[in-house]
Amino acid sequence: MTETLPSWRDGAAKQAITDFVTRVCREGSTEFVPQPERIAVFDVDGTLWSEQPFYFQGLFVFERVRVLAGGHPEWETTQPFRAVLENDWPTLGGFGIQALSELVMATHAGMTTFDFARHVEEWLAGARHPTFGRPFTEMVFQPMLELLAHLRANDFKTFIVSGGGIEFIRTFGERVFGVPSEQVVGSSIATRYEVRDGEPVLARLPELDFFDDNEGKPVGINRHIGRRPIAAFGNSDGDFQMLEWTTAGDAPRLGLIVHHDDAEREFAYDRHSAWGHLDRALAEAPARGWTVVSMKNDWNRVFPFEA
Amino acid sequence: MTETLPSWRDGAAKQAITDFVTRVCREGSTEFVPQPERIAVFDVDGTLWSEQPFYFQGLFVFERVRVLAGGHPEWETTQPFRAVLENDWPTLGGFGIQALSELVMATHAGMTTFDFARHVEEWLAGARHPTFGRPFTEMVFQPMLELLAHLRANDFKTFIVSGGGIEFIRTFGERVFGVPSEQVVGSSIATRYEVRDGEPVLARLPELDFFDDNEGKPVGINRHIGRRPIAAFGNSDGDFQMLEWTTAGDAPRLGLIVHHDDAEREFAYDRHSAWGHLDRALAEAPARGWTVVSMKNDWNRVFPFEA
Numbered sequence: 001m002t003e004t005l006p007s008w009r010d011g012a013a014k015q016a017i018t019d020f021v022t023r024v025c026r027e028g029s030t031e032f033v034p035q036p037e038r039i040a041v042f043d044v045d046g047t048l049w050s051e052q053p054f055y056f057q058g059l060f061v062f063e064r065v066r067v068l069a070g071g072h073p074e075w076e077t078t079q080p081f082r083a084v085l086e087n088d089w090p091t092l093g094g095f096g097i098q099a100l101s102e103l104v105m106a107t108h109a110g111m112t113t114f115d116f117a118r119h120v121e122e123w124l125a126g127a128r129h130p131t132f133g134r135p136f137t138e139m140v141f142q143p144m145l146e147l148l149a150h151l152r153a154n155d156f157k158t159f160i161v162s163g164g165g166i167e168f169i170r171t172f173g174e175r176v177f178g179v180p181s182e183q184v185v186g187s188s189i190a191t192r193y194e195v196r197d198g199e200p201v202l203a204r205l206p207e208l209d210f211f212d213d214n215e216g217k218p219v220g221i222n223r224h225i226g227r228r229p230i231a232a233f234g235n236s237d238g239d240f241q242m243l244e245w246t247t248a249g250d251a252p253r254l255g256l257i258v259h260h261d262d263a264e265r266e267f268a269y270d271r272h273s274a275w276g277h278l279d280r281a282l283a284e285a286p287a288r289g290w291t292v293v294s295m296k297n298d299w300n301r302v303f304p305f306e307a
Numbered sequence: 308m309t310e311t312l313p314s315w316r317d318g319a320a321k322q323a324i325t326d327f328v329t330r331v332c333r334e335g336s337t338e339f340v341p342q343p344e345r346i347a348v349f350d351v352d353g354t355l356w357s358e359q360p361f362y363f364q365g366l367f368v369f370e371r372v373r374v375l376a377g378g379h380p381e382w383e384t385t386q387p388f389r390a391v392l393e394n395d396w397p398t399l400g401g402f403g404i405q406a407l408s409e410l411v412m413a414t415h416a417g418m419t420t421f422d423f424a425r426h427v428e429e430w431l432a433g434a435r436h437p438t439f440g441r442p443f444t445e446m447v448f449q450p451m452l453e454l455l456a457h458l459r460a461n462d463f464k465t466f467i468v469s470g471g472g473i474e475f476i477r478t479f480g481e482r483v484f485g486v487p488s489e490q491v492v493g494s495s496i497a498t499r500y501e502v503r504d505g506e507p508v509l510a511r512l513p514e515l516d517f518f519d520d521n522e523g524k525p526v527g528i529n530r531h532i533g534r535r536p537i538a539a540f541g542n543s544d545g546d547f548q549m550l551e552w553t554t555a556g557d558a559p560r561l562g563l564i565v566h567h568d569d570a571e572r573e574f575a576y577d578r579h580s581a582w583g584h585l586d587r588a589l590a591e592a593p594a595r596g597w598t599v600v601s602m603k604n605d606w607n608r609v610f611p612f613e614a
Binding site: 202226244 | 489529
C-alpha cells in the first residue's frame with residue numbers, strides 16, 4: 001500500500017485532511033457525503049503553484065506587451081505600458097486596478113480564443129521562473145498535487161476557482177493539475193460569436209465579463225458548479241469568502257489555508273505583502289475551524305523537482 | 308446484450324448516431340477522440356423534453372405570479388401581470404422580450420438561490436402538464452434518455468446547454484436527465500454574495516447575467532466547458548449556432564435536430580410556431596450534414612410512460 005500524502009509531515013494539517021476524507025466517505029455514517037456532492041475547490045496562485053515574485057499570468061502579460069510593442073510605438077511613452085517595457089517594477093507596483101486592466105485587455109483581447117490559447121502555450125513552453133530558472137508549470141506544490149490525487153481517489157470532483165483568467169488556466173489545468181477545462185472557474189473577459197469566412201470563432205473583447213475573486217468566488221462557484229463545495233483550499237484573503245461559503249453550516253467541511261512561511265524553499269509573506277495578501281483569513285482561521293498549513297513545517301517537500 | 312437505442316427505429320437517424328459513436332471511439336483510428344474531448348451538448352426545451360403548449364419554465368413563472376399576486380394588488384391592473392392572472396394567452400403571446408423579462412425578474416429574483424430552488428422543486432412536485440396530465444418531469448423523450456445513456460456508456464460527458472434558466476434546470480437535471488449541476492449551462496440572472504446574520508447566502512438580483520440562446524450558446528459553452536463539443540443536439544433555430552460551432556471543421560462531428568412532426572403522440576410544429584421556431588436550421592441541415600430526426604418516423608416510443 002502506498003503512503004497517503006507522502007510529502008506531508010505528520011501533524012495537525014495532514015490529520016485534518018485525512019480525517020475529513022475518512023469521515024465523509026464512511027458509508028452508513030451520518031456524516032457520509034454521496035459522490036456527486038464531493039466537490040472540492042482550489043485557488044491556484046499561491047495555493048497550487050507559486051505566485052512570487054509576481055502572479056505568473058502577470059509575467060505573461062508583461063511578456064506579451066514586449067512582443068506586441070513593435071506594433072505600438074506609442075507604448076514607449078504611455079503608461080502603464082512604458083513601465084513594463086522599462087522593467088520599472090516600483091512604478092508598476094504603484095498602478096491601480098485600472099492601469100493593470102489596460103495591460104490585460106491589450107494582451108488578452110482582440111484575438112480569437114484559439115489564438116489566445118496558442119499565445120499562452122508558446123509562452124509557457126519558453127518562459128522560466130526568474131529565480132528558480134524552471135518552467136512555470138514545474139513551480140507547483142507537490143503536497144497539493146498529492147492532495148488533489150487523494151481527493152480524486154476518494155471520488156471527489158476537484159475544481160479550480162481562481163482570480164486568474166479562466167482561459168489562461170485552462171491551457172495547462174489538465175496537464176499540470178489534472179483538472180479538465182470544464183472544472184476551471186476563473187476571471188473572464190467577454191467573447192462574441194462570429195463567423196469569419198465561413199469559419200465560426202469566438203472573438204475575445206476588451207471588456208471584463210467576470211472577476212472571480214473575494215465575493216466573486218462564491219458567485220463563480222454557483223455559476224459553474226451549482227452546488228456548495230464541501231472542501232476549499234486557498235492562501236489569501238481573496239479566498240476568504242470561498243472558504244466562508246464552503247464551510248458554513250454544521251456538516252463536516254474542510255477549509256484550508258496555505259501559509260507561505262518558507263523563505264528558504266519558496267517565499268515567506270502574508271500580511272505585509274503587496275501580492276497574495278493574507279490577513280483576515282489568517283486571523284479568523286482558528287475561530288472558523290480552518291486549517292492553516294505551514295509550508296515550512298507541514299511539507300517535507302515543496303516542489304516536484306526537489307529530491 | 309441489451310439493444311442499443313431501443314426506442315429508435317432503424318433508419319438514417321439511428322445509423323448516424325451509432326456510426327458516429329463507433330468511429331470516434333475506435334482506438335488507433337485517425338478519427339479516434341480521446342475521452343476528455345468526448346463532449347456532447349443537449350438543448351432541453353423541445354430536445355430532451357416537451358415544450359408545448361409553452362416552455363415549462365414559463366408555466367412555472369405564471370404559477371409563481373399567481374402565488375405572489377396576493378402581495379401585489381397592483382398586478383391586477385398592470386401588464387404583463389394582468390394577462391397572466393387572467394389567463395389571457397392572446398395578450399401574453401403579443402408581449403415582447405421586455406415584458407416577459409419583467410415576469411421572470413418578479414418571480415426569479417429577490418430571493419436566495421436556496422429559496423429559488425425550493426420554489427422550483429415545490430412546483431415540479433405538484434404541477435401537471437395541461438393536456439397530458441403528467442408531471443413535467445415525465446414529459447421527457449425516452450429516445451433522448453437512451454441517447455444520453457448511450458453516449459455516457461461510451462465515455463462521453465453530457466452537458467445541457469439551454470436558453471432556459473440554469474438554476475431552474477439544475478433542480479431536476481441530475482434526477483431526470485442524469486446531468487449533474489456542474490454540467491448545466493443556461494441563462495442566468497446576477498447573484499450577489501451576502502452574509503446575513505452570520506449565514507452566507509447568494510442573493511438573486513433582478514438583472515440579466517447571461518442569455519444562453521442563439522449566438523449565446525457557443526459563448527456559454529466556451530465559458531462553462533472551455534472546449535468545443537463534438538456532438539450537439541437541438542430542435543430550434545436557437546440551437547443553430549451551437550450546432551454550427553460544434554460541427555465546424557473536418558473531424559467527425561454529430562449535429563442532430565429533433566423535428567416535432569408527431570401531432571398524434573406529441574405536437575407538430577416548426578417554421579410557423581411562435582414558440583420553438585425551427586426554420587433556418589431545418590433548411591440548412593442537409594448542406595451542413597446535420598441529422599434531422601422525425602419524431603413520427605424515427606421514434607417508436609416518445610415518452611417513458613407509453614407502453
